[in-house]
Amino acid sequence: MRLTVSKFAKLADTTVRTLRHYRQLGILxxxxxxxxxxxxxxxxxxxxLHEIQLLQSLGLSLNEIxxxxxxxxxxxxxxxxxxxxxxxxxxxxIDCSLALIERIKWLTEQDQLHESNSEILMLLMNxxxxxxAQKKLLQKYFxxxxxxxxxxxxxSKQTYLDGQLYNLLLLVHRAIVxxxxxxxxxxxxxxxxxxxxxxxxxxxxxxxxxxxxxxKNVKPYESLVPKHTMDFxxxxxxVLNIKKNSSRKD
Numbered sequence: 001m002r003l004t005v006s007k008f009a010k011l012a013d014t015t016v017r018t019l020r021h022y023r024q025l026g027i028l029x030x031x032x033x034x035x036x037x038x039x040x041x042x043x044x045x046x047x048x049l050h051e052i053q054l055l056q057s058l059g060l061s062l063n064e065i066x067x068x069x070x071x072x073x074x075x076x077x078x079x080x081x082x083x084x085x086x087x088x089x090x091x092x093x094i095d096c097s098l099a100l101i102e103r104i105k106w107l108t109e110q111d112q113l114h115e116s117n118s119e120i121l122m123l124l125m126n127x128x129x130x131x132x133a134q135k136k137l138l139q140k141y142f143x144x145x146x147x148x149x150x151x152x153x154x155x156s157k158q159t160y161l162d163g164q165l166y167n168l169l170l171l172v173h174r175a176i177v178x179x180x181x182x183x184x185x186x187x188x189x190x191x192x193x194x195x196x197x198x199x200x201x202x203x204x205x206x207x208x209x210x211x212x213x214x215x216k217n218v219k220p221y222e223s224l225v226p227k228h229t230m231d232f233x234x235x236x237x238x239v240l241n242i243k244k245n246s247s248r249k250d
Contacts, residue, residue: 001042001043002032002034002040002041002042003040003041003042004038004040004041005019005020005030005039005041008030008041008045011046012046012049014049021062022049022052022062023039025062025063025066026066026070027048027052027062027065027066027069028045028048028049028052030042030045031044031045051069052065052069055068055079058079058080058083058087059083059086059087059090060079060083100125100128100129103128103158103159103162104121104124104125104128106159106162107124107162107163107166108121110163110166117173119226120166120169120170120173123169123224123225123226123229124162124165124166124169126224127165127224128162130221130224131151134151134218134221135147135150135151137217137218138150140214141214146199149199150199150200161198161199161200164194164195164197164198164200165200167194168191168194168233169229171187171190171191171194172229172232172233172236175187175232176228176229176232182232182233182235182236182239183235183236183239187236188236188239188240191236191237191240192240195240
């Protein structure tokens with residue numbers, strides 16, 4: 001059986017455009033030509049097409065398929081092994097991304113005033129994205145008990161802390177919009193309220209940890225936060241810490 005490109009495409013349930021693209025890439029070149037020097041497909045070409053489609057269904061790109069098919073040591077078993085590992089990694093990445101999206105969705109659903117904006121949402125998601133790296137870094141300087149509280153496995157505790165971080169960023173946003181300084185009584189009162197019931201205060205006001213190496217290592221993560229937000233928070237925390245130390249002396 002000898003088929004023109006249009007007839008072959010129809011029988012194979014694909015398109016002429018796709019077949020021409022495969023031919024240009026060199027992964028499916030028709031086996032024969034007719035008397036008019038036009039390409040024609042034969043039965044063996046169906047086998048190659050199905051092989052290409054199978055490899056695509058496994059997640060390989062056309063360029064990867066071309067490399068495989070041109071390799072004299074091409075092994076379908078090896079492709080399955082490698083692709084299984086690749087798909088597992090992609091699934092883990094997808095699951096992680098979906099989990100981040102769920103956490104962000106939960107926060108925005110709690111925001112009855114609808115004050116969130118793209119900058120805050122991106123900041124929050126970036127913070128969540130690097131949690132594992134931050135956790136490993138902080139384990140060198142803080143006890144396991146503190147780390148487990150700051151990065152809890154329990155979902156309800158995690159969402160609560162997400163909410164407190166969300167409230168903190170909204171506080172800064174409101175303050176900047178309303179031209180309130182970090183030492184303003186309202187800002188300090190709300191900041192104190194947000195931190196009082198969260199373990200994050202153990203990282204900010206831990207008197208035992210005053211390590212230049214730690215501050216140097218966490219410096220890159222500051223770039224995740226807009227400079228005006230970071231400057232505001234630093235000054236607000238300094239004021240709060242001074243008040244905290246003063247109340248201890250009294």
